[in-house]
Amino acid sequence: MEDELPVGVVLREASNRTGLDDFGGRDFLEPLGILLCSLEEEGRLTVAGRTSLMERIIGLLVNRLRLQYWLAKHPEILEEQIDDPLVIVGFPRTGTTMLQRLMASDPRATALLWWEARNPAPFQGWSPALAARTPDQRIADAKEQMRRMLEGNPDLAAVHPFDAEAPDEDAILLEHAFRSSAPASLGNIPTYLKWHLGHDNRAAYQYLKQALRCIQWQKRHRGEAAGRWVLKAPEHMSHLLLLFEQFPKATVIQPHRDPVEIYPSLASMVFELRRLASDSVAPTEAAAYVRTSSAHRITRLLEARRVLPAERFIDIRFKDVMSDPIGQIGYIYGRLGIDFTHEAKQCMNSWVAENRREQRPMHEYTLEQFGFDAREIRQELAEYRETYVLPFSQRAG
Numbered sequence: 001m002e003d004e005l006p007v008g009v010v011l012r013e014a015s016n017r018t019g020l021d022d023f024g025g026r027d028f029l030e031p032l033g034i035l036l037c038s039l040e041e042e043g044r045l046t047v048a049g050r051t052s053l054m055e056r057i058i059g060l061l062v063n064r065l066r067l068q069y070w071l072a073k074h075p076e077i078l079e080e081q082i083d084d085p086l087v088i089v090g091f092p093r094t095g096t097t098m099l100q101r102l103m104a105s106d107p108r109a110t111a112l113l114w115w116e117a118r119n120p121a122p123f124q125g126w127s128p129a130l131a132a133r134t135p136d137q138r139i140a141d142a143k144e145q146m147r148r149m150l151e152g153n154p155d156l157a158a159v160h161p162f163d164a165e166a167p168d169e170d171a172i173l174l175e176h177a178f179r180s181s182a183p184a185s186l187g188n189i190p191t192y193l194k195w196h197l198g199h200d201n202r203a204a205y206q207y208l209k210q211a212l213r214c215i216q217w218q219k220r221h222r223g224e225a226a227g228r229w230v231l232k233a234p235e236h237m238s239h240l241l242l243l244f245e246q247f248p249k250a251t252v253i254q255p256h257r258d259p260v261e262i263y264p265s266l267a268s269m270v271f272e273l274r275r276l277a278s279d280s281v282a283p284t285e286a287a288a289y290v291r292t293s294s295a296h297r298i299t300r301l302l303e304a305r306r307v308l309p310a311e312r313f314i315d316i317r318f319k320d321v322m323s324d325p326i327g328q329i330g331y332i333y334g335r336l337g338i339d340f341t342h343e344a345k346q347c348m349n350s351w352v353a354e355n356r357r358e359q360r361p362m363h364e365y366t367l368e369q370f371g372f373d374a375r376e377i378r379q380e381l382a383e384y385r386e387t388y389v390l391p392f393s394q395r396a397g
Contacts, residue, residue: 006037007029007033007036010054010057015065018062018069020065023064024068024207031177031179032057034195036057037191038191039183042190042191043187044278045278049187052277059118067211067214071210071214076217077217078213080214082212082213085231085250086103086228086230087250087252089243090237090254090256091237091259091266092262092269094321095255095257096234096255097160097161097232098325099325099329100168101166101351102348102352103329103332105344105347105348108227108228109229110224110228110230111167111230112173112215113166114163114172115139115141115164116215117169117173118138118142118145118172120173120176122136131218132222139165149276153272153273161355168232171233171235174205174233174235176207177201177204177207179201179204181197197292197293209247234297238296238297240304241307241308251336252313254313254315256316258385258389259294259298259378259381260378263367263370263372264366264367265365266290268286268370270286270290283370284370287370294381295381301384302387314336316328325348326348
């Protein structure tokens with residue numbers, strides 16, 4: 001079946017570009033096929049947008065091939081230990097990027113950089129023996145990807161602090177299994193989103209662990225100390241049980257913010273991302289994606305937190321992250337029993353000074369421009385607000 005259009009075309013193209021044919025199993029084929037059909041039939045893509053998204057999909061397949069190549073060549077990669085990451089899990093627009101990058105500035109931490117996420121396996125000519133003294137071609141490749149993206153829609157610079165060499169979301173790795181909500185933020189593809197939200201995501205989390213092991217192995221060869229990982233992805237809200245299945249000693253750090261404040265900002269971000277591939281993006285469709293995906297995430301989050309040990313979670317407030325980020329890291333470190341060293345504080349203070357929000361364009365949005373009703377949002381997410389937003393705010397003062 002996969003030899004037929006459109007799946008066969010992208011599989012063959014990925015194989016032709018690499019000379020490889022082991023994609024690491026077949027569990028990605030069904031969601032890949034649904035994604036491709038949904039993009040074609042529902043995405044209303046421009047010619048340039050279609051080309052860009054097809055390149056993104058082929059790139060993910062190329063990465064799958066390269067990962068299998070390196071796993072076969074160096075089976076010791078699978079011996080890399082990643083058991084106790086700190087995982088920042090929360091809605092987008094709740095300070096998760098700031099938290100991750102602050103914590104990753106601690107010299108003892110290890111983080112996934114954007115260029116590593118976009119190309120988790122080395123190019124085939126890469127040499128472990130030369131890794132510490134040879135520039136990695138993937139950095140330049142990622143910078144060019146980011147340049148084209150921001151050139152395609154300069155307004156994205158106001159939405160997110162894009163930096164190819166900075167820590168970013170491991171959701172980019174989940175996307176390689178084609179079991180991720182990320183594609184639905186890039187195009188209006190309700191059929192794919194419905195399939196994704198209704199199916200098991202275990203294969204994506206298995207791939208995540210495998211890819212992180214490969215990246216940690218590469219870091220070792222570059223002479224980087226393998227510290228405690230600091231991961232971050234809103235996607236994990238839907239899959240906490242799978243996250244702990246792969247990382248049993250993980251600690252989840254969750255910033256909380258009223259969804260009424262989050263929804264318009266998130267819809268604005270989705271709207272701008274979709275404009276990269278379509279010239280007929282509807283604000284109401286971006287809003288519908290936000291409501292559907294967020295309600296699913298909250299439902300799954302609440303279910304998981306009822307059964308997972310409370311001590312595996314650290315809850316904090318968005319407003320505290322923004323008003324006193326260093327103080328919040330101190331609180332988190334105290335809960336974890338991590339020494340907040342003078343060096344770590346210096347590095348974090350330097351990061352704050354160099355990454356002030358006013359250095360980027362302002363991101364402006366309203367509930368009304370996306371057709372949101374504050375009362376409806378409060379009703380739909382009442383349990384989450386009553387459990388983690390309102391009482392938590394009152395306790396914290």
